Amino acid sequence: EAGVVQSPRYKIIEKKQPVAFWCNPISGHNTLYWYLQNLGQGPELLIRYENEEAVDDSQLPKDRFSAERLKGVDSTLKIQPAELGDSAVYLCASSLSTVTDTQYFGPGTRLTVL
Amino acid sequence: AQSVTQPDIHITVSEGASLELRCNYSYGATPYLFWYVQSPGQGLQLLLKYFSGDTLVQGIKGFEAEFKRSQSSFNLRKPSVHWSDAAEYFCAVGQSQGGSEKLVFGKGTKLTVNP
Numbered sequence: 001e002a003g004v005v006q007s008p009r010y011k012i013i014e015k016k017q018p019v020a021f022w023c024n025p026i027s028g029h030n031t032l033y034w035y036l037q038n039l040g041q042g043p044e045l046l047i048r049y050e051n052e053e054a055v056d057d058s059q060l061p062k063d064r065f066s067a068e069r070l071k072g073v074d075s076t077l078k079i080q081p082a083e084l085g086d087s088a089v090y091l092c093a094s095s096l097s098t099v100t101d102t103q104y105f106g107p108g109t110r111l112t113v114l
Numbered sequence: 115a116q117s118v119t120q121p122d123i124h125i126t127v128s129e130g131a132s133l134e135l136r137c138n139y140s141y142g143a144t145p146y147l148f149w150y151v152q153s154p155g156q157g158l159q160l161l162l163k164y165f166s167g168d169t170l171v172q173g174i175k176g177f178e179a180e181f182k183r184s185q186s187s188f189n190l191r192k193p194s195v196h197w198s199d200a201a202e203y204f205c206a207v208g209q210s211q212g213g214s215e216k217l218v219f220g221k222g223t224k225l226t227v228n229p
Contacts, residue, residue: 102160105150
């Protein structure tokens with residue numbers, strides 16, 4: 001069974017440029033999460049989707065971050081414009097449904113903003 | 115608000131020695147507790163989880179954890195560490211409150227294994 005797929009694995013951009021990350025969850029998983037992991041920290045939730053609906057985006061900085069999950073499968077997280085402080089690892093995870101279900105994580109996208 | 119504290123940022127053990135990684139949580143209700151491991155360049159992998167029942171939970175790779183409500187702790191243990199266990203370990207508490215469901219992670223403990 002394929003795991004959570006993320007691309008790209010690494011991205012280097014200059015500040016003020018836009019950037020997008022893509023995630024393909026495990027087949028059949030209704031819930032999709034985007035997490036931000038700063039160096040030396042644990043992951044922090046940015047947004048959670050139930051199918052195609054963003055049910056918790058309270059931690060997403062909406063002035064520059066946006067996300068979508070078309071057809072309730074793949075998801076894209078976008079930053080526009082990127083700032084130096086956005087340098088981090090962006091993790092995608094998926095689960096069958098609720099918080100008690102195991103979350104399966106992708107390898108992440110390491111973003112460096114110069 | 116829920117929080118997770120992992121007091122040890124970095125632990126070094128010798129191969130074959132026993133291991134205990136500490137985790138304390140703050141949560142008003144019965145917590146859902148998890149331990150994840152992250153190897154360099156990899157995503158997080160679930161080691162074990164506790165929802166209810168037996169307070170001693172067995173996980174993959176020979177790990178176990180014990181839930182102690184009186185101490186608000188969920189420490190991870192392994193009787194004999196292997197070099198391949200070198201990684202970063204994250205404790206997390208599952209929050210389900212007011213329509214918000216998410217994992218709150220600790221800052222992690224980096225494990226180094228000496229030969």
